[in-house]
Amino acid sequence: MAVVLRRLQVFRYAPGAPERTQEYPVEAKPGMTVLDALVEVQQTQDPTLAFRYACRVGMCGSCGMVVNGRERWACRTLLAGLGAAALTIRPLYHFPLIRDLVVDMAPFVERMKAARAAFIPKDAGPAEFAAIGAEAPERRAIDPALECIGCGACVSACTLVGLDPHFLGPAALNRAFTLVADGRDAGKAERWAPLLSEEALWRCHGQANCTEVCPMELSPTDSILRLRRRALASFPRPPA
Amino acid sequence: MATEPRVLRREWTTAEGWRDTKAGMWAWLLQRAAALALVVVVVLHLRNPFVRPVQATLVGLVLLHGLLGLRAILLDLGLPVRLHRVLFAGALVLGAILFAVFWRWRWY
Numbered sequence: 001m002a003v004v005l006r007r008l009q010v011f012r013y014a015p016g017a018p019e020r021t022q023e024y025p026v027e028a029k030p031g032m033t034v035l036d037a038l039v040e041v042q043q044t045q046d047p048t049l050a051f052r053y054a055c056r057v058g059m060c061g062s063c064g065m066v067v068n069g070r071e072r073w074a075c076r077t078l079l080a081g082l083g084a085a086a087l088t089i090r091p092l093y094h095f096p097l098i099r100d101l102v103v104d105m106a107p108f109v110e111r112m113k114a115a116r117a118a119f120i121p122k123d124a125g126p127a128e129f130a131a132i133g134a135e136a137p138e139r140r141a142i143d144p145a146l147e148c149i150g151c152g153a154c155v156s157a158c159t160l161v162g163l164d165p166h167f168l169g170p171a172a173l174n175r176a177f178t179l180v181a182d183g184r185d186a187g188k189a190e191r192w193a194p195l196l197s198e199e200a201l202w203r204c205h206g207q208a209n210c211t212e213v214c215p216m217e218l219s220p221t222d223s224i225l226r227l228r229r230r231a232l233a234s235f236p237r238p239p240a
Numbered sequence: 241m242a243t244e245p246r247v248l249r250r251e252w253t254t255a256e257g258w259r260d261t262k263a264g265m266w267a268w269l270l271q272r273a274a275a276l277a278l279v280v281v282v283v284l285h286l287r288n289p290f291v292r293p294v295q296a297t298l299v300g301l302v303l304l305h306g307l308l309g310l311r312a313i314l315l316d317l318g319l320p321v322r323l324h325r326v327l328f329a330g331a332l333v334l335g336a337i338l339f340a341v342f343w344r345w346r347w348y
Contacts, residue, residue, distance in 0.1 A: 013246065069259025088256060096245030104245070159265065162249045206312060208264035208324050221264075222321040229318065 004028040006079055007086035008037055010049065013097050022046075023086070028079045034089065035063050035074035038101075050100040058215070061151030065101050066090040071153035071213040092156035094165075108152050108171065114194055115172035119179060120187035130184045141181045145174050145223045147216050154210035154220050166199045170210035170220030173200065177223035180230065180239075192231070192239050201228050267328045271308035274301045296343065303338055307331035 006028045012020050024045055026037045035053055042049045053063040056075045063074040067089050068082055079087070095103035123130075132139045154170040155161050161169045168176075176195055179185045195201055204224045211219040231239045251257035278301045284294050311327040319327070 011248075015243075015246075019246075069256060088259075090256075091248060093248050093250055096247055157262075159250070165247075205268055206264070206315060206324075207262070207268045208321060209262050211321055211324075212262045212264065219321050221324075225316060225318075225321065228316070 006037065008041065009086050009088045010038075010041075010101070011088075011090040012049075012100055013091070014099055021088075024049075026079075030080075032079050033075055034065075034067055034072070034077045034079065034082075034087070037079060038074060038089070050098075050102050052102050059149070061149040061153075061215070064092055064151040064153050064156070064215075066092060066156065071156045073151065073153075073215050076215065092152050094156055094158070094161045095152060103152075105150075105152060107165075108150060108155060111155075111168050111172040112175060115168050115176045115200070116187055116191040116194060117172055117175040117179065118187075119182070119185055122184055122186040132183070138181050138183055141226070142178045145178050145218055145220075148174060148218055149216065151215065153213045153215060157209040157213040159207055159209060160203055160205060164199065164203060167203045168194065168200045170204075170224070173204070173227065174218060174220035174223040177227050180227060188240060189238075195227060196231060196239075201231065263325045263328050267308055267311065267324070267331075271305055271312070274305040274308070277301050278305060299342055300335075300339055303335040304331075307335050 004027070006026050008024045008026055009021050010024060012022045024041045026032075026040055028037070035051075035056060038049065038051050039053075042051075051063070051065070051074070053075060054060040055062075058073055058076040061073065064071060065074055066072075067074065067077055068087055071092065074089075089101065091097060091101045091103050095105065095107060098104050148171055150171065152171070154174075158167075158170055160167050173195070176191060180188055180191060180195075201224055204221070206221060206225070208219075208221045211221045214220070234240065278298075281294060281298050281301055284291070285298050288294070308328075308331050311324070311331050314327060315321060315324060
């Protein structure tokens with residue numbers, strides 16, 4: 001079988017050094033992913049190349065990066081699916097750079113905290129888990145918005161996060177929706193305050209970039225619009 | 241002295257920054273661009289309402305801006321977000337049809 005040589009144009013960054021793009025040739029093998037290619041580069045050509053990964057099978061979300069202009073998980077992106085031209089590989093946008101393709105995910109966590117994204121149980125220490133049936137309306141509303149694994153792809157794709165660093169962003173608002181819609185949660189009153197602030201629900205312009213790139217096929221745009229409708233439905237009273 | 245961390249953003253001035261710009265983004269940009277263009281074209285139209293190219297541009301921009309606005313309203317009201325690309329395409333096609341119908345109808 002003829003060897004296909006692919007060129008990876010990788011963003012390089014180190015604090016204090018000029019940013020640059022470095023090109024690496026890689027022999028593309030059948031079934032090779034972008035992560036496989038980066039690992040091969042690191043092992044055979046350039047041990048200084050920095051990138052983050054853990055599970056390699058699309059479960060942890062730590063290898064999120066921008067490949068050919070789109071946020072993707074490197075471990076789930078086949079070289080064969082990216083055309084024949086040179087690949088551009090860049091770190092996620094809107095996160096502080098640490099080195100090369102590695103970004104600091106702390107702002108992601110900060111946004112979650114600002115959105116009060118932790119479940120607050122109504123009953124203190126229930127003996128058993130509260131059960132919500134599979135056909136319950138709240139379950140049907142929440143289910144499509146669960147399963148976020150915090151890869152940051154949506155935050156990177158969101159134009160508004162780029163324009164307003166204080167915007168809570170799609171992941172945190174999606175998480176907030178799952179809690180607002182959850183009848184077992186007791187934190188709604190304190191959660192609505194940040195959600196109704198200038199930097200949250202009303203800042204979204206509905207471009208749906210987050211929905212387009214989410215590897216888990218969630219729709220943060222949909223969650224944001226649902227929260228807005230809840231807020232408007234109770235106006236002028238505060239939403240419950 | 242601590243320096244500000246480097247944060248990458250999509251660059252509006254490079255091809256890489258525009259690469260993989262998505263349908264929802266184009267819909268948003270087109271609607272805003274049409275609004276800005278309308279400000280200029282309305283002024284031109286008021287100066288002389290009988291210039292055919294200005295009339296055509298005005299009708300086209302009004303349709304583009306209005307139908308993309310309608311798309312946004314429908315999504316706000318609860319139409320599934322997964323339909324947003326279909327709505328975008330529908331707005332463009334409907335706009336073209338309405339423009340053609342309107343332009344064939346000369347009332348003076």
